[in-house]
Amino acid sequence: MxxxxxxxxxxxxxxxxxxxxxxxxxSGFKSxxxxxxxxxxxxxxxxxxSSIVHIGANPPMQGFIHRPTSVEKHTFxxxxxxxxxxxxxxxxxxxxxxHQTSARYDREVSEFEATGLTPWYGAVSAPYVEESLIKxxxxxxxxxxxxxxxxxxxxxxxxxxxxxxTAIASDGWVDLTASGxxxxxxxxxxxxxxxxxxxxxxxxxxxxxxx
Amino acid sequence: MxxxxxxxxxxxxxxxxxxxxxxxxxSGFKSxxxxxxxxxxxxxxxxxxSSIVHIGANPPMQGFIHRPTSVEKHTFxxxxxxxxxxxxxxxxxxxxxxHQTSARYDREVSEFEATGLTPWYGAVSAPYVEESLIKxxxxxxxxxxxxxxxxxxxxxxxxxxxxxxTAIASDGWVDLTASGxxxxxxxxxxxxxxxxxxxxxxxxxxxxxxx
Numbered sequence: 001m002x003x004x005x006x007x008x009x010x011x012x013x014x015x016x017x018x019x020x021x022x023x024x025x026x027s028g029f030k031s032x033x034x035x036x037x038x039x040x041x042x043x044x045x046x047x048x049x050s051s052i053v054h055i056g057a058n059p060p061m062q063g064f065i066h067r068p069t070s071v072e073k074h075t076f077x078x079x080x081x082x083x084x085x086x087x088x089x090x091x092x093x094x095x096x097x098x099h100q101t102s103a104r105y106d107r108e109v110s111e112f113e114a115t116g117l118t119p120w121y122g123a124v125s126a127p128y129v130e131e132s133l134i135k136x137x138x139x140x141x142x143x144x145x146x147x148x149x150x151x152x153x154x155x156x157x158x159x160x161x162x163x164x165x166t167a168i169a170s171d172g173w174v175d176l177t178a179s180g181x182x183x184x185x186x187x188x189x190x191x192x193x194x195x196x197x198x199x200x201x202x203x204x205x206x207x208x209x210x211x
Numbered sequence: 212m213x214x215x216x217x218x219x220x221x222x223x224x225x226x227x228x229x230x231x232x233x234x235x236x237x238s239g240f241k242s243x244x245x246x247x248x249x250x251x252x253x254x255x256x257x258x259x260x261s262s263i264v265h266i267g268a269n270p271p272m273q274g275f276i277h278r279p280t281s282v283e284k285h286t287f288x289x290x291x292x293x294x295x296x297x298x299x300x301x302x303x304x305x306x307x308x309x310h311q312t313s314a315r316y317d318r319e320v321s322e323f324e325a326t327g328l329t330p331w332y333g334a335v336s337a338p339y340v341e342e343s344l345i346k347x348x349x350x351x352x353x354x355x356x357x358x359x360x361x362x363x364x365x366x367x368x369x370x371x372x373x374x375x376x377t378a379i380a381s382d383g384w385v386d387l388t389a390s391g392x393x394x395x396x397x398x399x400x401x402x403x404x405x406x407x408x409x410x411x412x413x414x415x416x417x418x419x420x421x422x
Contacts, residue, residue, distance in 0.1 A: 018383035025385035031239025172229035
């Protein structure tokens, strides 16, 4: 397959929209996730993000990259105000509504109401998305600056999680096709995943084998 | 669908292997990527990772989470020594070999040789994976500590990228199904993605529409 080559300078010279679409695809398939928050006075907010990263299992921690806060960012403000957020997997049943949360609504407008998704409450103060089959509640652990471009790594401690019972394998692995979780391609492409199988824990001198 | 609930304390009480498999699935589908490096004296290394995050498009930057370095970590040492690494998308044609790079080989053993994948060189000093259809070369920008558990966010400046010409749409979006890129479910589940379509840039008062 013929490859197109772009140098750093080529990329800097691209049209801004082209570059933004292009670079956002290069990190590969990502997780379609909604972050739920609310302000100190109870205004709910919902935003789609794809930059979730596993930080650790013990204690259980996850993080996500947040854009620069040079302009008003409701999710960031709410997390600072309340120390709480939720992450909710996006599934096939409601991904257009999830995508719609990326529109620039005023702070007084709840993306729950604007998109028809349903707020639901558990043990953390931030709202969950009722329609989501995997829901995680976090307390804020850390906000780490990334100096090069003013972005932030927001790290949360997992306070509770809801997972469909039938999706959990006997060894703890969760079948994300059973929860209908989607993968994201760039900023706006959504896809469903078909399993090619699981591979056994790799050891030197043992060839790769399926579980 | 019946949901299973786990509190933070429930998770801390889980068997370590169960917890590790479980928590690694909760961040959703992730990108199957090989990080290529070499030591100052030219020993090549290849490691599969799934914690890639988009940091920014202008300048183009990507990052990934690296485990604690309390035990010897060849990728980390090589990046510190040379300031260079590559990220290479894993496709269906060679994912078992890519997974095999997670075995604990000694530093003298190259995972390229051990798994049969082919080193290939471009403008950066670190080796690419020839079999990979999307190859990115980085110079090290930053190594940011994540204090809570000793992990690191490694940030790279994109120096060059190779992408199949036919996968690039006219607006810059890259079709990752055309490059055969896989999604990862937890630590060992691999899947291929079928597109459900792209959604238009979202605006308040305009319902979500497919492109």
